[in-house]
Amino acid sequence: MAKEKRVQQITDMEADFAQWYTDVCKKAELIDYSSIKGMFVYRPYGYAIWENIQQELDRRFKATGHENVYLPVLIPESLLQKEKDHVEGFAPECAWVTVGGSEKLEERYCIRPTSETLFCEHYANVIHSWRDLPKLYNQWCSVLRWEKTSRPFLRHREFLWQEGHTMHATAEEAIAETKQMLEIYADFCENVLAMPVVRGVKTDKEKFAGAEATYTIECMMHDRKALQSGTSHYFGDGFAKAFGITFTGRDNQLHNPHQTSWGLSTRIIGGIIMTHGDNNGLVLPPRIAPVQAVVVPVAQHKPGVLEAANDLYDRLRAAGIRVKLDDSDQSVGWKAAEYEMKGVPLRVEIGPRDMEQGKCCVCRRDSGEKILVPLAELEAQIPALLDAVHDGLFARAKENLEAHTRTCQTLEEVKDFMEHGGGFARTMWCGDLACELKMKEEAGVSSRCMPLVQERVGERCVCCGKPADKMIYWGVAY
Amino acid sequence: MAKEKRVQQITDMEADFAQWYTDVCKKAELIDYSSIKGMFVYRPYGYAIWENIQQELDRRFKATGHENVYLPVLIPESLLQKEKDHVEGFAPECAWVTVGGSEKLEERYCIRPTSETLFCEHYANVIHSWRDLPKLYNQWCSVLRWEKTSRPFLRHREFLWQEGHTMHATAEEAIAETKQMLEIYADFCENVLAMPVVRGVKTDKEKFAGAEATYTIECMMHDRKALQSGTSHYFGDGFAKAFGITFTGRDNQLHNPHQTSWGLSTRIIGGIIMTHGDNNGLVLPPRIAPVQAVVVPVAQHKPGVLEAANDLYDRLRAAGIRVKLDDSDQSVGWKAAEYEMKGVPLRVEIGPRDMEQGKCCVCRRDSGEKILVPLAELEAQIPALLDAVHDGLFARAKENLEAHTRTCQTLEEVKDFMEHGGGFARTMWCGDLACELKMKEEAGVSSRCMPLVQERVGERCVCCGKPADKMIYWGVAY
Numbered sequence: 036m037a038k039e040k041r042v043q044q045i046t047d048m049e050a051d052f053a054q055w056y057t058d059v060c061k062k063a064e065l066i067d068y069s070s071i072k073g074m075f076v077y078r079p080y081g082y083a084i085w086e087n088i089q090q091e092l093d094r095r096f097k098a099t100g101h102e103n104v105y106l107p108v109l110i111p112e113s114l115l116q117k118e119k120d121h122v123e124g125f126a127p128e129c130a131w132v133t134v135g136g137s138e139k140l141e142e143r144y145c146i147r148p149t150s151e152t153l154f155c156e157h158y159a160n161v162i163h164s165w166r167d168l169p170k171l172y173n174q175w176c177s178v179l180r181w182e183k184t185s186r187p188f189l190r191h192r193e194f195l196w197q198e199g200h201t202m203h204a205t206a207e208e209a210i211a212e213t214k215q216m217l218e219i220y221a222d223f224c225e226n227v228l229a230m231p232v233v234r235g236v237k238t239d240k241e242k243f244a245g246a247e248a249t250y251t252i253e254c255m256m257h258d259r260k261a262l263q264s265g266t267s268h269y270f271g272d273g274f275a276k277a278f279g280i281t282f283t284g285r286d287n288q289l290h291n292p293h294q295t296s297w298g299l300s301t302r303i304i305g306g307i308i309m310t311h312g313d314n315n316g317l318v319l320p321p322r323i324a325p326v327q328a329v330v331v332p333v334a335q336h337k338p339g340v341l342e343a344a345n346d347l348y349d350r351l352r353a354a355g356i357r358v359k360l361d362d363s364d365q366s367v368g369w370k371a372a373e374y375e376m377k378g379v380p381l382r383v384e385i386g387p388r389d390m391e392q393g394k395c396c397v398c399r400r401d402s403g404e405k406i407l408v409p410l411a412e413l414e415a416q417i418p419a420l421l422d423a424v425h426d427g428l429f430a431r432a433k434e435n436l437e438a439h440t441r442t443c444q445t446l447e448e449v450k451d452f453m454e455h456g457g458g459f460a461r462t463m464w465c466g467d468l469a470c471e472l473k474m475k476e477e478a479g480v481s482s483r484c485m486p487l488v489q490e491r492v493g494e495r496c497v498c499c500g501k502p503a504d505k506m507i508y509w510g511v512a513y
Numbered sequence: 514m515a516k517e518k519r520v521q522q523i524t525d526m527e528a529d530f531a532q533w534y535t536d537v538c539k540k541a542e543l544i545d546y547s548s549i550k551g552m553f554v555y556r557p558y559g560y561a562i563w564e565n566i567q568q569e570l571d572r573r574f575k576a577t578g579h580e581n582v583y584l585p586v587l588i589p590e591s592l593l594q595k596e597k598d599h600v601e602g603f604a605p606e607c608a609w610v611t612v613g614g615s616e617k618l619e620e621r622y623c624i625r626p627t628s629e630t631l632f633c634e635h636y637a638n639v640i641h642s643w644r645d646l647p648k649l650y651n652q653w654c655s656v657l658r659w660e661k662t663s664r665p666f667l668r669h670r671e672f673l674w675q676e677g678h679t680m681h682a683t684a685e686e687a688i689a690e691t692k693q694m695l696e697i698y699a700d701f702c703e704n705v706l707a708m709p710v711v712r713g714v715k716t717d718k719e720k721f722a723g724a725e726a727t728y729t730i731e732c733m734m735h736d737r738k739a740l741q742s743g744t745s746h747y748f749g750d751g752f753a754k755a756f757g758i759t760f761t762g763r764d765n766q767l768h769n770p771h772q773t774s775w776g777l778s779t780r781i782i783g784g785i786i787m788t789h790g791d792n793n794g795l796v797l798p799p800r801i802a803p804v805q806a807v808v809v810p811v812a813q814h815k816p817g818v819l820e821a822a823n824d825l826y827d828r829l830r831a832a833g834i835r836v837k838l839d840d841s842d843q844s845v846g847w848k849a850a851e852y853e854m855k856g857v858p859l860r861v862e863i864g865p866r867d868m869e870q871g872k873c874c875v876c877r878r879d880s881g882e883k884i885l886v887p888l889a890e891l892e893a894q895i896p897a898l899l900d901a902v903h904d905g906l907f908a909r910a911k912e913n914l915e916a917h918t919r920t921c922q923t924l925e926e927v928k929d930f931m932e933h934g935g936g937f938a939r940t941m942w943c944g945d946l947a948c949e950l951k952m953k954e955e956a957g958v959s960s961r962c963m964p965l966v967q968e969r970v971g972e973r974c975v976c977c978g979k980p981a982d983k984m985i986y987w988g989v990a991y
Contacts (some may be wrong), residue, residue: 067635067638067639068638069584069585069631069634069635070589070592070634071585071587071589071622074585074586074587075585076582076583076584076585076631076635077582077583077584078582078639079580079581079582079650082580082581082582082583083580083581085583086581102557102560102561103557103560103561103564104554104555104556104557104560105554105555105560105563105655105673106547106554106555107547107549107552107553107554107671108552108586108624108655108657108671109549109552109608109671111548111549114548127614127615128614129614130587130610130612130613130614130622131610131611131612131613132608132609132610132611132624133609133610133611133612134608134609134611134621135608135609135659136605136606136607136608136659136661137605143612144549144608146586146610146624153547153554156547156548157545157547157554160545160546161545161556172557176655177583177586177654179586181613181614183614193585193586193587195583
């Protein structure tokens with residue numbers, strides 16, 4: 036009985052959402068702490084989620100013509116300083132290497148917080164003619180940002196991500212790339228992770244250091260806070276000029292190319308947890324779950340049960356399902372709790388009674404529903420049930436997003452909304468930084484984005500009351 | 514014509530092997546230099562080779578029960594110092610982070626040169642009972658070693674690799690793991706990279722810092738030098754004791770687990786270049802070539818040629834071949850030189866005359882041989898030809914290895930052998946460090962390994978003449 040309790044000891048999310056979150060990260064064996072504050076160990080189960088995310092995204096990147104590369108982990112201080120806005124944004128949170136071997140270095144090197152400067156240095160070497168464009172590069176790596184506070188997945192000093200960096204002959208082409216990559220992120224979040232998103236543009240205050248425009252997808256968590264889940268930046272030719280990148284056009288003249296970058300990180304795993312998880316633990320969207328179905332034999336000492344379970348395992352594996360068989364000596368109850376904690380989408384139980392009926396009992400992690408599946412229909416039913424879990428998770432998350440998005444006309448309304456549970460406040464905005472700052476100070480909200488699909492939900496700025504033509508979302512962000 | 518010359522300007526390997534090597538790395542667009550000495554950019558074509566290597570190895574690791582994880586990039590100095598031999602081996606070539614954000618750190622952190630210490634710190638948290646063993650972990654990452662000299666792929670300050678780290682209940686099991694992983698590396702080199710290997714054990718002098726035993730695979734390059742291509746280490750319980758890792762056994766007593774680690778790096782790409790390359794450039798083994806076959810239309814302005822080339826491309830792609838179609842406006846001669854430089858195993862040309870005959874012309878990169886392949890047999894012939902290229906490359910490399918491995922009885926014989934072209938000197942050895950040092954000083958050779966398959970090729974130590982029972986290989990190493 037002690038064992039059975041072990042996997043259930045997590046805090047209720049209604050009692051303490053932050054503690055619930057940390058409990059899930061630890062009990063589902065996603066993460067471990069290291070001796071350096073803010074640097075975490077991605078354990079096998081956590082890393083396997085990331086591998087599945089990588090595989091899905093990498094396929095989409097390659098299908099749209101992108102190539103993977105790997106650039107150095109260190110950036111000389113002088114290189115980082117070449118673009119003024121960029122260095123101001125990142126220098127304060129860099130980790131600096133000052134000693135190499137036993138010698139003090141002449142120049143400090145920072146561990147990359149992001150790699151725009153390194154890509155630009157390389158692009159200056161390999162871009163000469165319009166024939167060399169576009170360059171569509173992506174890099175899978177880790178980056179370092181010396182944050183003061185940390186939380187598993189949401190805020191690491193070192194985290195894993197991908198960073199796309201592209202160069203184009205024209206501004207139009209670069210802007211189209213920026214939007215294309217945002218759409219790939221949005222599609223991935225909705226159709227793979229079952230996380231509905233709001234697509235939009237950041238305000239000048241919230242955009243990436245050095246960018247002309249930052250596009251974002253924003254997701255709503257269980258606690259109604261926002262998670263910025265992927266961003267795509269258009270840089271114009273600012274970096275290209277700073278780094279002296281030029282190409283000879285078809286017109287035989289020298290031009291500066293136009294640049295983009297876009298990134299999605301392991302932070303999204305925090306988003307998965309806080310979008311789908313419940314008081315029994317993690318709930319994984321089936322399309323990235325390391326184990327999509329676990330086969331659990333019931334009364335496995337009885338004749339034929341283990342054979343039947345093995346047969347289920349073999350058939351599901353052959354059908355392309357990521358399946359695990361747990362024939363360990365733990366109790367069926369312990370196993371149920373364990374795989375609930377780990378968020379496995381389907382638990383497939385088979386015992387003597389099921390065998391007599393030629394069926395197995397499938398339990399859905401999202402709803403707890405139990406379905407008797409005829410063994411003959413296994414290969415058809417299990418993929419269909421995985422799709423049903425995906426659809427169920429998406430519908431529930433979408434309902435949460437819609438139920439907690441409110442149109443507000445005044446600052447008072449936003450304050451009232453935020454004080455009573457909150458979520459995303461949808462308002463008009465005049466575009467002034469002063470209003471954006473006041474919203475933060477008085478209502479505690481930051482601007483999330485100006486949605487790509489605009490709607491006129493009022494006539495006046497929610498803050499100053501002046502005529503306004505931009506619809507914007509506000510919220511409390513992770 | 515200027516263009517056609519461009520791709521052919523590489524140094525002959527007979528004239529200057531080192532320059533030939535660097536030329537291939539640059540002209541085949543594998544690598545670019547960065548502004549930090551010894552840190553390189555892996556360009557798309559070079560990185561794609563690594564991705565294919567990763568995929569092949571990762572599949573083999575997972576099939577043998579290993580799981581991927583990711584541990585921090587930084588190691589606190591105090592952690593690195595916990596195992597005495599290990600820190601002595603690595604501390605002199607560490608890069609140290611001393612400043613985080615704007616503050617000087619209380620303790621220095623080094624960028625990982627290898628991760629034994631980090632894995633041990635984590636293992637101490639997650640290993641408690643025999644039920645927790647074995648732990649079979651692997652990590653794909655980059656590591657830093659602050660070398661004074663550098664060469665593309667062969668010696669980087671930062672390089673990409675995988676490092677496996679495992680913990681076992683018994684010494685026997687850990688030793689079996691060490692040998693299993695060596696065999697996986699050997700099989701991979703021979704059957705995927707077409708590189709014949711010598712499997713063996715390192716001498717105490719050459720073994721990994723902190724290991725009880727280091728197993729290695731050694732390959733011979735075109736210039737007859739040795740490349741250590743993969744290593745697998747058995748640590749006993751030394752690290753486990755230093756890090757306080759214990760588990761309760763089935764006997765209810767506390768034990769220290771037994772440890773292994775094993776690694777293979779992007780250095781192997783240097784090995785591929787120096788094993789198979791020729792004076793026309795890179796020659797890639799088909800099983801990891803990013804492009805296995807390139808389709809080149811001949812007289813592509815003539816009616817039907819481009820359609821026929823596109824048809825070839827579609828059919829090969831559907832047959833699972835990694836294929837590229839080059840219908841650019843460069844000449845057929847330029848394309849031939851370009852894809853020779855890039856080492857593409859097969860070039861498939863199709864023009865009006867071929868079409869009339871219902872054939873295409875396939876040129877093998879390894880031999881230059883041209884084969885007329887009936888279009889109806891394409892899907893059967895191309896995979897067979899790729900296998901033939903693999904076999905041809907392996908046979909040639911094996912011939913090089915055997916032709917330049919010589920049994921020697923005395924130091925004079927070794928010196929004479931090395932002065933006349935050299936290669937691997939196979940001798941008996943008494944086991945004394947003094948003889949090993951003398952071999953280096955007088956014949957310029959280091960011990961490569963004591964082959965796993967031992968043969969008694971003499972009675973006495975090649976150096977001191979005392980009775981000896983170990984057969985050992987000597988050579989000049991990269």
